[in-house]
Amino acid sequence: MPNAATFSVNGRTYHPPARPIAVICLDGSADEYLDVALARGRMPNLARLSVNGWRGFARAAMPTFTNVNNSSIVTGVPPSVHGIGGNFFYDTTTGQEVMMNSAQYLRVETLFPHAQRAGRKVAVVTAKEKLRDIFASGLISEGGIAFSTEKARSAVLETHGIEDVEALCGPQPEIYSGEASVYVLRAGAALLAAGRADFLYLSTTDYMQHKHAPHEEEVVDFYAAIDAEIGKLLELGAIVGVTADHGMNDKQTAEGVPNVIYLETELEAAFGPGFRVILPITDPYVVHHGALGSFAQVHVPEGADVAAIQHWLLGQKGISECHVRATGARLMELPEDRMGDLVVASGKDVVLGRSTEYHDLKSIAGPLRSHGGRYEEMVPLLFSEPLNAAYAARGRADVRNFDIFEITCNGTHGA
Numbered sequence: 001m002p003n004a005a006t007f008s009v010n011g012r013t014y015h016p017p018a019r020p021i022a023v024i025c026l027d028g029s030a031d032e033y034l035d036v037a038l039a040r041g042r043m044p045n046l047a048r049l050s051v052n053g054w055r056g057f058a059r060a061a062m063p064t065f066t067n068v069n070n071s072s073i074v075t076g077v078p079p080s081v082h083g084i085g086g087n088f089f090y091d092t093t094t095g096q097e098v099m100m101n102s103a104q105y106l107r108v109e110t111l112f113p114h115a116q117r118a119g120r121k122v123a124v125v126t127a128k129e130k131l132r133d134i135f136a137s138g139l140i141s142e143g144g145i146a147f148s149t150e151k152a153r154s155a156v157l158e159t160h161g162i163e164d165v166e167a168l169c170g171p172q173p174e175i176y177s178g179e180a181s182v183y184v185l186r187a188g189a190a191l192l193a194a195g196r197a198d199f200l201y202l203s204t205t206d207y208m209q210h211k212h213a214p215h216e217e218e219v220v221d222f223y224a225a226i227d228a229e230i231g232k233l234l235e236l237g238a239i240v241g242v243t244a245d246h247g248m249n250d251k252q253t254a255e256g257v258p259n260v261i262y263l264e265t266e267l268e269a270a271f272g273p274g275f276r277v278i279l280p281i282t283d284p285y286v287v288h289h290g291a292l293g294s295f296a297q298v299h300v301p302e303g304a305d306v307a308a309i310q311h312w313l314l315g316q317k318g319i320s321e322c323h324v325r326a327t328g329a330r331l332m333e334l335p336e337d338r339m340g341d342l343v344v345a346s347g348k349d350v351v352l353g354r355s356t357e358y359h360d361l362k363s364i365a366g367p368l369r370s371h372g373g374r375y376e377e378m379v380p381l382l383f384s385e386p387l388n389a390a391y392a393a394r395g396r397a398d399v400r401n402f403d404i405f406e407i408t409c410n411g412t413h414g415a
């Protein structure tokens, strides 16, 4: 039976029940995806879970990007505390654009080594290798497991806590596929069935959601496959918690043309040279989104009139928010020392770019769907068990997607 010892991390105390726990982050799962698949009868396990357990909404962390929200989920704190406000930030002291996909930028511990020390068998599976370093931080030396679909074959005991993943979970799939995500859940179920884990974090990738709107057959089939794997976890006795890192929206005109505001170009035309626009969605997986999202950090030239630039930006059609650094840090819970002078968010169907030369729109496979702003902030929150009174009240209030481990551990048992 799994260990039910209590542990505390980053100001939260976790009381896991003596049952396996599986927390799932379905990357890019706007609630519409679940709704369409549920309405078509393609997610019978999720339907059962909605009736017998709990289904609602949670608010993600801003900006609504993958590594920001995954970092929040595994630490239980907002980006202002864990330090990861995007894939990139501009270090003004060195003049370098720094990529933050490694644990060295994480300012707090994850909850995983603490769960492992409390006697749980922790395993973390992610689709993309870029998140693995953050998830594995401090965990492998405690005896836990962390690997990615993308590099499943190269997992070794010393650095991943497991080897021969393909023998246990099946052949490693192609990263640009729906299967890359289904494999994450299948691996979780295999680890659970083999007695290798009883405290799981399973984090998928949003390749399918960038490519397909919720009503499209391919993505409905994808959610059906996800549902079958959730069914296996439930059959194995796991308490399952499901959320998403962010939603996903069309970012193009009705005619199918990408709706892009090229901020660096526009700002330099209006105010002169010297602007640096950081798009924190930028990562090595550009076929997903062409590095275009609904959020940007703007570094203005030395001596520029920040208030005048902010006023001008707020007057541009498609820009929904623009804050100076201190206000943005407070309203969006961001790490102030890794921000620009201004933060900008764009509307539901609008993305922000640097310049036309910087983005290769031809690299985008299919229509432009992306995320990063407020319109991708509300995400599904589901539990396989009814919530106790205290956590049901929390669930109806301003609950966050990074409350999910606490609620799965503490809210699904007791009065």
Ligand code: ZN
Pocket: 027, 028, 065, 066, 067, 206, 245, 246
């Ligand atoms: Zn994501």
Ligand code: ZN
Pocket: 028, 066, 206, 210, 288, 289, 371
């Ligand atoms: Zn994405």
